[in-house]
Amino acid sequence: MDEIMKPLPIIDNDSKFFWEGCEKNKLFIQQCQSCSLHIFYPRILCPHCGEENVTWVEASGEGTIYSYTIARRAGGPAFKGDLPYCVALVELEEGVRMMTNIIDTDMEAIHCNQKVKVVFQKVGEMALPMFTPV
Amino acid sequence: MSIKNAAAIVGVGDIELEDGKVKDGLSVMQIQAIAAKRALDDAGLSKSDVDGLFVAGLWGVPGVGTFPSVVMGEYLGIEPNYTDSTQIGGSSFEAHIGHAAAAIQAGLCEVALILYGSTQKSERSRSLAGRPPTFTAQYETPFGLPSPAGAYAMAANRHMHQYGTTNEDLAEIAVATRKWAQLNPFATKRDTISIEDVLQSPMITDPLHLLDCCLVTDGAGAVVLVSPERAKDCRKKPVWILGQGEAHSHWSIQAMPDLTVTSAAQSGKRAFEMAGVGHDDIDFVEIYDSFTITVLLTLESLGFCKRGEGGDFVKNQRTAPGGDFPMNTNGGGLSYAHPGMYGIFLIIEAVRQLRGECGERQVKEAKIGLVNGTGGTLSSTSVVILGRD
Numbered sequence: 001m002d003e004i005m006k007p008l009p010i011i012d013n014d015s016k017f018f019w020e021g022c023e024k025n026k027l028f029i030q031q032c033q034s035c036s037l038h039i040f041y042p043r044i045l046c047p048h049c050g051e052e053n054v055t056w057v058e059a060s061g062e063g064t065i066y067s068y069t070i071a072r073r074a075g076g077p078a079f080k081g082d083l084p085y086c087v088a089l090v091e092l093e094e095g096v097r098m099m100t101n102i103i104d105t106d107m108e109a110i111h112c113n114q115k116v117k118v119v120f121q122k123v124g125e126m127a128l129p130m131f132t133p134v
Numbered sequence: 135m136s137i138k139n140a141a142a143i144v145g146v147g148d149i150e151l152e153d154g155k156v157k158d159g160l161s162v163m164q165i166q167a168i169a170a171k172r173a174l175d176d177a178g179l180s181k182s183d184v185d186g187l188f189v190a191g192l193w194g195v196p197g198v199g200t201f202p203s204v205v206m207g208e209y210l211g212i213e214p215n216y217t218d219s220t221q222i223g224g225s226s227f228e229a230h231i232g233h234a235a236a237a238i239q240a241g242l243c244e245v246a247l248i249l250y251g252s253t254q255k256s257e258r259s260r261s262l263a264g265r266p267p268t269f270t271a272q273y274e275t276p277f278g279l280p281s282p283a284g285a286y287a288m289a290a291n292r293h294m295h296q297y298g299t300t301n302e303d304l305a306e307i308a309v310a311t312r313k314w315a316q317l318n319p320f321a322t323k324r325d326t327i328s329i330e331d332v333l334q335s336p337m338i339t340d341p342l343h344l345l346d347c348c349l350v351t352d353g354a355g356a357v358v359l360v361s362p363e364r365a366k367d368c369r370k371k372p373v374w375i376l377g378q379g380e381a382h383s384h385w386s387i388q389a390m391p392d393l394t395v396t397s398a399a400q401s402g403k404r405a406f407e408m409a410g411v412g413h414d415d416i417d418f419v420e421i422y423d424s425f426t427i428t429v430l431l432t433l434e435s436l437g438f439c440k441r442g443e444g445g446d447f448v449k450n451q452r453t454a455p456g457g458d459f460p461m462n463t464n465g466g467g468l469s470y471a472h473p474g475m476y477g478i479f480l481i482i483e484a485v486r487q488l489r490g491e492c493g494e495r496q497v498k499e500a501k502i503g504l505v506n507g508t509g510g511t512l513s514s515t516s517v518v519i520l521g522r523d
């Protein structure tokens with residue numbers, strides 16, 4: 001039986017730099033030069049102040065779990081083999097939140113506010129930013 | 135600018151389900167037509183009276199765009215002066231009510247028809263898979279979040295973390311809602327359940343069990359809204375729009391500002407202010423129950439209790455028949471039906487309660503009801519406050 005391919009990000013003009021960074025095991029987010037707030041996901045203008053003056057900065061890669069869920073039913077057939085697995089919202093030190101998986105840990109011990117750091121996981125041809133407890 | 139008393143609901147219609155499915159293999163267009171005809175008959179109007187058409191849905195002829203109000207206008211033979219396909223998820227119809235009332239007040243139309251239909255259960259078209267990983271979904275779908283349940287589960291976990299809310303608190307809502315369904319002959323699930331049954335039901339995505347999740351069914355509904363002038367000649371007594379508000383705070387769950395507060399805090403506030411009523415004036419509520427946690431967050435966000443106190447608020451079957459806070463009186467999305475976008479059925483039930491048409495499940499002396507729709511992943515909300523003469 002053929003393995004069902006995992007859905008991989010379809011790169012666009014907003015996200016190209018971000019995913020290329022992941023390929024080099026670097027986590028880039030945006031920062032607005034007008035209001036200095038950080039931005040994720042990447043976009044062409046700042047959602048905080050509306051200015052176009054956004055640049056890329058490398059994130060520390062550390063943060064905390066804002067919330068999470070342990071999937072007992074798969075979010076699509078490609079994830080069935082991974083069950084149970086953790087999907088989380090990680091709040092980076094820079095203040096932005098991103099969806100990710102928490103890996104290489106005891107699923108039952110995962111909790112809100114847990115400290116985590118980024119690890120880049122090869123999925124197909126791409127590297128996805130996942131997190132693991134520190 | 136207020137739309138208080140600018141329009142009245144004079145007709146509602148829906149269709150029967152068998153085990154959550156439409157009968158005889160009816161199509162999504164057929165069931166909308168039937169619901170529309172029933173709502174117009176209910177009002178004592180015909181399709182030639184309709185000059186405003188409001189349609190949102192998950193169906194569509196495959197291809198470029200879906201044009202719901204245009205497609206249904208053609209099917210029904212309606213050429214409206216005012217058209218609106220606002221699609222903000224399950225709360226779309228509460229938004230349509232506000233838009234229709236404003237259009238009526240402005241004299242842009244007199245008789246508005248709001249429509250929804252879905253055959254998702256018959257088609258077996260629903261799954262937990264996320265959207266294709268393009269545009270903003272490229273930052274979510276690759277991580278396999280069961281959709282949309284996983285997003286609501288994360289909200290529940292955060293609420294539990296911040297406030298000590300428990301699975302038992304959430305189960306109170308599922309059990310109370312089932313008791314209302316047992317009084318509604320048209321409800322899909324009517325067997326008795328206990329708190330323990332909810333806790334013992336299979337875990338879908340922590341901390342949400344199967345019985346914390348809404349049903350997956352077919353369904354169709356229609357609502358007819360008219361100007362005060364036209365309401366005088368209708369068959370049924372008017373149910374007035376006293377207040378309405380709408381809001382959205384994010385689209386994807388990672389962008390929700392606070393996972394424990396929905397934008398019902400804003401849309402509800404606007405609706406209450408417009409209606410000029412307080413929480414104690416509300417005789418019953420119809421709260422969007424895609425999941426038990428949706429209800430808990432919404433009750434807090436609407437200000438029926440303080441932030442974090444939703445668990446205490448729903449304790450001891452307070453929202454069940456005979457309790458002092460009648461809620462989701464048709465059995466809700468949890469036990470009556472949930473055809474993808476549930477919001478129109480909340481309005482239909484509220485209208486029937488205010489007319490005193492609800493038989494065994496009738497809330498005594500129901501004069502003012504609050505309806506809340508929630509769409510997407512806690513993304514959009516719209517609140518309507520309705521009242522009778």
Ligand SMILES: [Zn+2]
Nearest residue numbers: 032035046049
């Ligand atoms: Zn800015």
